[in-house]
Amino acid sequence: xxxxxxxxxxxxxxxxxxxxxxxxxxxVLSLLSQSFLSSYTMFVISxxxxxxxxxxxxxxxxxxxxxxxxxxxxxxSLTTIVLGLGLETWNLPAGAAVVxxxxxxxxxGLLNGLLITRLKIDSFIVTLSMMFIYMGLxxxxxxxxxxxxxxxxxxxxxxxLLGIPYVxxxxxxxxxxxxxxxxxxxxxxxxxxxxxNAAAARLSGIETGRMVxxxxxxxxxxxxxxxVLWASKLGSAAPETGDDWLIVSFAVAIIGGTGxxxxxxxxxxxxxxxxxxxxxxxxxxxxxxxxxxxNSFLGLLILLAIVIxxxxxxxxxxxxxx
Amino acid sequence: xxxxxxxxxxxxxxxxxxVVNVTRKKTSVEPIAWYGMMPHPxxxxxxxxxERFEQETGVRVLKVVGQQWTQDNExxxxxxxxxxxxxxxxxxxxxxxxxNALFAQLRGRGQIVVSYGAEPDLxxxxxxxxATDIKxxxxxxxxxxxEMMGGRxxxxxxxxxxxxxxxxxxxxxxxxxxxxxxxxSIIQTISDMTQVSEATVKIQSALAARxxxxxxxxTTGYNPTIAAASVLTEWHRDPKRKQIRFIGIDTGETVLxxxxxxxxxxxxxxxxxxxxxxSCLLLQRLLDGWTPARDYQFIDxxxxxxxxxxxxxxxxxxxxxxxxxAADLNAKYLRPPx
Numbered sequence: 181x182x183x184x185x186x187x188x189x190x191x192x193x194x195x196x197x198x199x200x201x202x203x204x205x206x207x208v209l210s211l212l213s214q215s216f217l218s219s220y221t222m223f224v225i226s227x228x229x230x231x232x233x234x235x236x237x238x239x240x241x242x243x244x245x246x247x248x249x250x251x252x253x254x255x256x257s258l259t260t261i262v263l264g265l266g267l268e269t270w271n272l273p274a275g276a277a278v279v280x281x282x283x284x285x286x287x288x289g290l291l292n293g294l295l296i297t298r299l300k301i302d303s304f305i306v307t308l309s310m311m312f313i314y315m316g317l318x319x320x321x322x323x324x325x326x327x328x329x330x331x332x333x334x335x336x337x338x339x340x341l342l343g344i345p346y347v348x349x350x351x352x353x354x355x356x357x358x359x360x361x362x363x364x365x366x367x368x369x370x371x372x373x374x375x376x377n378a379a380a381a382r383l384s385g386i387e388t389g390r391m392v393x394x395x396x397x398x399x400x401x402x403x404x405x406x407x408v409l410w411a412s413k414l415g416s417a418a419p420e421t422g423d424d425w426l427i428v429s430f431a432v433a434i435i436g437g438t439g440x441x442x443x444x445x446x447x448x449x450x451x452x453x454x455x456x457x458x459x460x461x462x463x464x465x466x467x468x469x470x471x472x473x474x475n476s477f478l479g480l481l482i483l484l485a486i487v488i489x490x491x492x493x494x495x496x497x498x499x500x501x502x
Numbered sequence: 503x504x505x506x507x508x509x510x511x512x513x514x515x516x517x518x519x520x521v522v523n524v525t526r527k528k529t530s531v532e533p534i535a536w537y538g539m540m541p542h543p544x545x546x547x548x549x550x551x552x553e554r555f556e557q558e559t560g561v562r563v564l565k566v567v568g569q570q571w572t573q574d575n576e577x578x579x580x581x582x583x584x585x586x587x588x589x590x591x592x593x594x595x596x597x598x599x600x601x602n603a604l605f606a607q608l609r610g611r612g613q614i615v616v617s618y619g620a621e622p623d624l625x626x627x628x629x630x631x632x633a634t635d636i637k638x639x640x641x642x643x644x645x646x647x648x649e650m651m652g653g654r655x656x657x658x659x660x661x662x663x664x665x666x667x668x669x670x671x672x673x674x675x676x677x678x679x680x681x682x683x684x685x686x687s688i689i690q691t692i693s694d695m696t697q698v699s700e701a702t703v704k705i706q707s708a709l710a711a712r713x714x715x716x717x718x719x720x721t722t723g724y725n726p727t728i729a730a731a732s733v734l735t736e737w738h739r740d741p742k743r744k745q746i747r748f749i750g751i752d753t754g755e756t757v758l759x760x761x762x763x764x765x766x767x768x769x770x771x772x773x774x775x776x777x778x779x780x781s782c783l784l785l786q787r788l789l790d791g792w793t794p795a796r797d798y799q800f801i802d803x804x805x806x807x808x809x810x811x812x813x814x815x816x817x818x819x820x821x822x823x824x825x826x827x828a829a830d831l832n833a834k835y836l837r838p839p840x
Binding site: 414465 | 545
């Protein structure tokens with residue numbers, strides 16, 4: 181039941197623009213560097229992209245219902261601590277520690293969602309407060325020291341199937357499911373409707389408050405999954421996990437076409453957004469960009485990618501007008 | 503009516519506060535306060551040195567850990583501590599320039615300060631800094647790496663925070679050493695990594711981009727060292743890949759494990775417990791009436807190169823350095839009370 185303000189996802193013009201930008205970046209880097217197409221480069225790029233996708237999804241699920249979460253990184257951090265406690269301190273089997281950690285992420289998201297909807301407080305304020313609470317908990321519990329994880333726990337984060345990282349395969353499947361959910365399920369369309377036009381959605385009988393809670397629960401789940409996989413990749417449950425996720429979560433989600441005002445999301449767009457973000461970061465190292473100006477270059481290139489996409493969109497709208 | 507109740511409540515509370523404060527017994531505060539910026543593995547190790555000082559001397563130290571690694575946060579917390587009557591402070595300078603203002607403020611109140619962990623900008627109001635000589639440590643690391651590389655090859659130089667003045671000193675030290683070896687060059691310098699995740703992405707990208715050219719990697723910060731240990735452990739798991747020599751700084755468990763299993767070669771262990779122990783010992787001496795031998799003195803807390811040979815015993819070597827400095831403290835750095 182999409183409202184007039186919502187858009188059904190798919191390979192729309194915007195996503196197509198992102199695919200073109202990604203292809204262009206890929207081609208330029210292939211020409212610039214002989215080692216770019218090596219299996220190792222593809223491995224590290226695709227695996228890092230997978231993490232960016234998860235972090236972006238954690239933010240995108242809030243954005244799509246017209247909310248935001250400043251606590252995505254803090255939830256990831258808290259999840260990491262619980263995972264570390266489970267594995268090192270309580271000696272739980274890996275599966276149980278992962279379930280416990282993911283549960284904490286889901287609970288943290290649920291708490292955010294309930295506070296926002298029941299007390300009718302803006303998501304910015306709630307998630308800002310919760311961010312500090314979760315970060316305080318992680319520092320207080322861990323004392324800042326990382327936890328050891330067993331060798332076997334690293335299999336998913338560091339392993340691959342035919343050279344493709346397990347993490348990437350897992351995220352590709354998840355992204356497919358997310359796309360399917362928004363495209364073909366009532367639940368997904370209700371989320372879109374809630375973000376597209378909350379008043380219209382309410383009039384259509386959608387419990388928008390419940391949708392907001394669900395969005396935060398899923399956001400917490402994705403943040404927790406990213407944290408668990410990161411610990412598996414790093415081979416250690418480090419408390420600082422998530423400290424740099426906030427910017428990444430917004431950047432990748434927005435580059436990927438997620439609407440800041442809600443109601444718009446594209447799984448493929450987020451995938452392409454993560455590819456652009458990662459390729460630019462990798463490209464700056466490839467071309468030996470001056471490290472003291474690296475962040476400026478990164479910002480400029482992201483801006484350029486968005487401007488190119490915007491120009492294409494304006495041109496496309498004009499074409500339709502004529 | 504409501505107004506009278508409100509006034510009554512306020513007057514009652516004010517009276518209670520006055521009575522409690524007048525009748526309260528004066529509790530003595532710890533003579534020394536140690537301030538850690540925020541929960542962090544480095545601070546945990548420094549704190550262990552402070553605790554050792556307490557056990558050995560019986561002098562109580564208030565140990566306070568802040569919430570953020572910023573000078574602002576440190577100022578707020580230390581200023582609050584300053585009003586409680588502690589006579590001496592062991593403080594990490596969050597910002598080498600900004601910390602001097604805080605140190606001057608404490609000194610103005612008659613409180614003694616020793617800086618630990620990093621050197622504030624000079625001139626400084628403090629008489630002592632107890633820290634690693636970071637340029638010397640970076641030079642030692644570079645020498646060891648080049649030795650492991652057989653005196654020739656190309657190095658990936660991984661720095662941590664570009665905004666940290668110490669990063670420049672480390673970079674200068676590495677370049678000075680590399681300049682001594684005609685067969686050695688720095689193929690690329692990467693930096694600006696405040697998190698392990700950021701460091702991992704950058705190191706992996708550099709390795710992917712120049713895998714055939716890099717012979718050795720040097721990292722001179724905590725985050726890149728943890729990241730490089732993890733990246734190289736994964737890299738060396740494939741026996742077909744070339745051996746890349748590595749030396750880092752700091753001793754997270756990921757790093758030590760990678761040394762044990764041969765995935766990386768070495769790391770530089772600093773002496774955080776010594777930073778805590780010696781700074782408190784100095785403060786105690788100064789409170790006892792000893793005076794500094796000179797206006798300002800930097801005490802190098804020392805380093806140990808950790809390899810597979812001493813990965814499980816290096817802590818004893820670090821402790822020996824601390825004990826040596828402590829034994830020489832009076833003769834080398836102080837004048838006896840008049």
